[in-house]
Amino acid sequence: MRLINRHPGRAARLFLGSLPFLILVVAYLVASAARLADNPGDKLLPALSSFAQAIETMALTPDRRTGAYLLWSDTWASLTRLWAGLGIATAITLVMGLAIGVLPVMRALLAPVVAFASMVPPLALLPILFIALGLGETSKIALIVIGVTPFLIRDLSLAAAALPREMIVKAETLSASTWLIALRVVLPQVMPRLLDSLRLQLGPAFLFLIAAEAISADSGLGYRIFLVRRYLSMDIIFPYVAWITLLAVAMDLGLGGLRRLMFPWWGLEGRR
Template sequence: MKKLINRQPGRVGQWALGLLPFVLLIIAYLIASDARLAANANDKLLPALNSFADAIQRMAFEPSKRSGDYLLWVDTLASLQRLAMGVGISALMALAVGIANGTIPYIRATLSPLVTGLSLVPPMAMLPVLFIIFGLGELAKVMLIIIGITPFLIRDLQQRALEIPREQIIKMQTLGANSWQIITRLVWPQLMPRLIGAVRLSLGPAWLFLIAAEAIAATEGLGYRIFLVRRYLAMDVILPYVVWITLLAFAIDFMLSRYSRWRYPWFHQQGH
């Protein structure tokens, strides 16, 4: 008989075990909601499921009486655009600086202390400064994401570059490769799948910074809508928006994972 530590669930078992916590959460919510509504039919803290359906219908499939927009889709598009810009710029900056820090000692000695210092600054503390410098427009929201996740990405890629076996670099130098060729043909290919992995890990903080910025200064966006309706205790809108944000984050993470496996199969075959 196999020990528990050596037993692996099958494909169906993995799906079932993965769905089990969500099913239990839904059941727990239904029980708690029924109990609160039985005590107070007007309770807004834990609405019934039909309230969620009505709110989704109103936000996603009926035009707003004030603007004529389908609010859920307008909010989603605005937030995804900000997220894509912030994460995309952060990834490009991290790739350039992380490779430079990890491969060129003079650059590492110059920039690494600065990156370390910036990574220790609480990004949320910089939000008022960003609004003062960049105003209340889109740039401040994107900059908060960049400031929040870029130092982490740079430090991660720098460390990954330093972990590349020295023997590989020596072999390329023996074959006559210069520094640029070593970076583009050895370091770059090995860091790209690691960059995707680091971006996946940074999506959670990126969403956090985005929603915080939208809650303070925005006219559309998922974070803006959540904090707008909270004054009415509209949990029938807030909870579906939270679930929708979670689904979007999961979809982005899944697509990045599949792309990494398709583009860099050798990396994942090594057990990463």
């Protein structure tokens, strides 16, 4: 049997999927042991016991100054900004993406400016946002919106424009208005694509969030990472990075599960 036709079973997939992570863990333990053997006070690659102590301090011990559990307060602050930015971006995408994908006039009017906006590096706009909107929450949320919205709009509009023309013609023969076609024909077809696009934009959204928090914030995951870096506190930085990754993975799985629950028909043709 050719290798291209060999499909691993469930146990094999689980083993193969876990293997890279096991290799990374073993490589870290070996490198950490080697550095600590040469210098017991080395902070670059802390031992696992240092991670456990740092997690206990950040997640399970109230802060002496504020009384808050820092990991959880930082997580809530960051997720609030992230969810607000993604929510606003999704609302804008639904309106503009449908308009560009369905209406030729709006496509001619808005598609060029959206394509242009998607080429602007969002992080380059961060100083402008801080000057124009201040150092509060608005500028951080705006960076996320500016960073992900153009890509979501382009993807949604392309998905809407790619729908079979026969669907639109059939709706028109049934006397459906443009508004009704957009809401009852196009929107249900492109919503699964929007959820998948949101999954793909989670990484950039977290990047913009961390960058904004690192420059100006008094709470948040990015703020904490850049606060403790001056003390070379890798025992805190590594767990925070791992926690951010887990949050992103959980959100990705949640959006994927929501898409499968709401639109179970999506992708069935490609799996036949």
